[in-house]
């Protein structure tokens with residue numbers, strides 16, 4: 254049983270662990286690097302830093318705590334809906350020292366609040382939800398800041414141990430038989446609104462790759478002229494491919510090398526490909542005679558346990574991730590080669606669903622049946638619609654607090670500065686329990 258004291262201790266530990274990561278990302282570079290815009294796609298790092306503090310002030314200090322504002326005058330500077338990322342460097346932002354002092358002041362008030370505020374009685378505080386939301390929010394911005402580091406030019410400033418080597422075979426496809434499963438959650442205490450509620454879905458049989466598509470496989474597509482053949486691309490995908498002049502994944506140099514966090518190195522053939530957009534992922538899948546999985550197919554492969562008929566929290570079971578299960582949390586600065594995490598495989602034998610690379614799905618971002626915006630429409634509801642595609646599973650840059658079997662990420666189909674890769678799926682042939690093509694829906 255989780256007691257109130259346990260929740261407080263857990264929240265305090267998670268807040269602290271998360272702030273240490275933000276410090277690693279922002280202390281690694283000098284002030285000039287913090288205020289500079291490294292790409293029009295990203296905010297200056299100093300914006301993310303103060304934005305994290307401002308959200309924490311809005312939700313915890315003011316809303317949960319009912320306390321006086323720390324800096325009501327800066328709210329609109331750090332409102333992501335008021336200013337596009339490309340415009341943020343022109344704003345009168347807090348400087349690096351001010352931003353650090355501001356986040357520290359807010360955090361001190363939050364730690365004080367955490368000892369006093371009742372943790373039940375209203376939905377926002379039940380089981381520490383609002384605190385969990387703030388931990389996840391900061392971790393999401395830490396991943397965004399890590400993506401900014403990847404776009405930064407200059408000598409490397411981040412370091413980490415290399416990922417583990419493969420210890421199992423993870424090739425080929427897994428067959429997921431037809432049948433119903435539970436998608437989403439109504440019980441995970443820190444799940445965000447778009448992951449709720451749990452609901453039953455019946456899927457026809459399908460095959461899904463047991464591992465993400467690797468650099469070696471993706472290189473074959475490039476070498477086969479995949480970027481010059483409109484057959485593999487959707488009309489919008491082909492138009493984008495031409496307009497943007499795409500010739501391979503972002504950060505590839507076209508000679509078998511790539512640059513990651515300031516280091517130019519040979520591509521590792523059995524690492525999952527990363528920094529591809531949705532159009533590239535879909536084109537590769539078409540070339541391979543497959544397609545992207547739907548979001549439901551991804552989740553069933555990740556969570557459904559055929560032995561019990563229930564959906565697990567994670568592919569390996571209900572325990573929180575640790576370093577044996579998945580490559581998460583910036584523990585390594587790259588995806589791990591396929592087969593490196595056999596202990597994290599699902600009951601159907603599908604590997605590396607959690608961690609390594611975010612996986613594009615074919616699905617548009619939409620609310621589940623019974624969706625209710627909570628605590629505010631701006632977290633996810635305003636993004637519902639066909640212009641955003643869903644990504645699943647988290648990357649090497651995603652913290653475990655911001656990654657669950659039910660967690661949903663979304664982005665525009667042209668985006669690839671994020672740590673995005675994919676795996677392929679296909680509907681099962683009739684011989685394997687699939688539907689005949691004219692019966693498919």
Ligand code: AVJ
Pocket residue numbers: 390393394397632661662663664
């Ligand atoms: C869920 C990653 C799409 O970064 O835009 C951060 C998370 N929301 N601040 C984003 C988020 C508000 C969001 N993603």
Ligand code: FE
Pocket residue numbers: 304308333390394
């Ligand atoms: Fe944010």
